[in-house]
Amino acid sequence: MQLLGILAFVVALLFSVMVHEFGHYLTARKFGMRVSEFFLGFGTRIWSRKRGETEFGIKAIPAGGYCRIEGMTPDDQMPEGEEGRAFYRASSGKKLIVLGAGSFLHFILGYLLLFILLAGVGVNQVLPVIDTVAQNSAAAAAGFQKGDEIIAINGDRNTDWQSQLNKIRNSKGKVLTFTIKRGGTEMSISAAPRMTDIDDGTSRYVLGVINEFGSKRLSPISAISSAAELTWTFTSASAKALVQLPTKIPALWGQTFGGEERDENGLVGVVGVARVSGQAASSGELTPSERIGTFILIVASLNIFVGLFNLLPLLPLDGGHMAVAIADEIRAFFARLRGKPRPTGIDVKVLTPVTAVVFVVLATLTVLLLIADIFNPISLNF
Numbered sequence: 001m002q003l004l005g006i007l008a009f010v011v012a013l014l015f016s017v018m019v020h021e022f023g024h025y026l027t028a029r030k031f032g033m034r035v036s037e038f039f040l041g042f043g044t045r046i047w048s049r050k051r052g053e054t055e056f057g058i059k060a061i062p063a064g065g066y067c068r069i070e071g072m073t074p075d076d077q078m079p080e081g082e083e084g085r086a087f088y089r090a091s092s093g094k095k096l097i098v099l100g101a102g103s104f105l106h107f108i109l110g111y112l113l114l115f116i117l118l119a120g121v122g123v124n125q126v127l128p129v130i131d132t133v134a135q136n137s138a139a140a141a142a143g144f145q146k147g148d149e150i151i152a153i154n155g156d157r158n159t160d161w162q163s164q165l166n167k168i169r170n171s172k173g174k175v176l177t178f179t180i181k182r183g184g185t186e187m188s189i190s191a192a193p194r195m196t197d198i199d200d201g202t203s204r205y206v207l208g209v210i211n212e213f214g215s216k217r218l219s220p221i222s223a224i225s226s227a228a229e230l231t232w233t234f235t236s237a238s239a240k241a242l243v244q245l246p247t248k249i250p251a252l253w254g255q256t257f258g259g260e261e262r263d264e265n266g267l268v269g270v271v272g273v274a275r276v277s278g279q280a281a282s283s284g285e286l287t288p289s290e291r292i293g294t295f296i297l298i299v300a301s302l303n304i305f306v307g308l309f310n311l312l313p314l315l316p317l318d319g320g321h322m323a324v325a326i327a328d329e330i331r332a333f334f335a336r337l338r339g340k341p342r343p344t345g346i347d348v349k350v351l352t353p354v355t356a357v358v359f360v361v362l363a364t365l366t367v368l369l370l371i372a373d374i375f376n377p378i379s380l381n382f
Helices: 002-030 092-121 138-142 161-169 220-257 270-282 288-309 318-337 348-375
Strands: 035-051 054-069 123-133 149-153 176-182 185-191 194-197 203-206 209-216
Touching (some): 002 035, 002 054, 092 318, 138 185, 149 161, 209 288, 220 288, 220 348, 270 288, 318 348
Antiparallel strands (some): 123 209, 149 176, 176 185, 194 203
């Protein structure tokens, strides 16, 4: 099962990469740019077929994929008569759309996966079904029983138990009317939550019940907004992780070569994520739906992180090329203010030294993560 989980993650990762490249392909074709190749993998061709002007195929090394848009720089040779279809000749707006389309689809894919998780698989959460009624509590005095399902409070049939729980905590001891389902029959019970001391040292109004914990699927309508909120939460967490990334590199060095214990909240590479996916797939502590849900959650969060990472204004990332296109527009704006013609666009080849430095840094970080994930892997308890 662990191997199956790892293989499933690899397939999902390759699919995510090709979705990214498909974003570039669609928008480039939309704007009339010439796209000559669209391949899964690198190296020697295994299979290919040409449709129109684009060759689609598979190559021997399944380490990603690419979409070749012709004319990325002025030095690139274009077929005779098609010079106007070169990428570098497009307007900055079209360049930004083409460059950002890959990351955009990462976010869309992440959102769709979270929607499937919430509406199709379900997530573990507190259920509105009573498991235990505390002695001498407001619930016991009112007649609540184990197995009662609370379906409404004061007529509000909100299916989000956390929202309903807040009604109890904010009741200030006033009587609430609970609609419950017992043995298939609905009935009403009135109870006044009591101020109670909690184990964490705080006090709050409670009903005096412990709810069941289990998997629950949202309605498709509710899942639309909940998936959007969860996507934003993952995006914010990814942004925070990217800001903190430089500060975690010294710790990674110690974890890679110093034998220090890996931090579950620290940096992890593709191999590490694949291993965690395998652990989730083979865990005897998780139900089949929990295994699927965990896998979907991993792939969704990875897509959101990669989508955001790729937007960093660093060459050779798409965000770096987008920064160049934006810089071109800023230069053109100031040229118009001075009554001068639009300046020639920035040639990214001039920035090759900067690109090389960024590439070396990213490659070094990748190697460190690879070594750490192999010889000092993160192990999560599922």
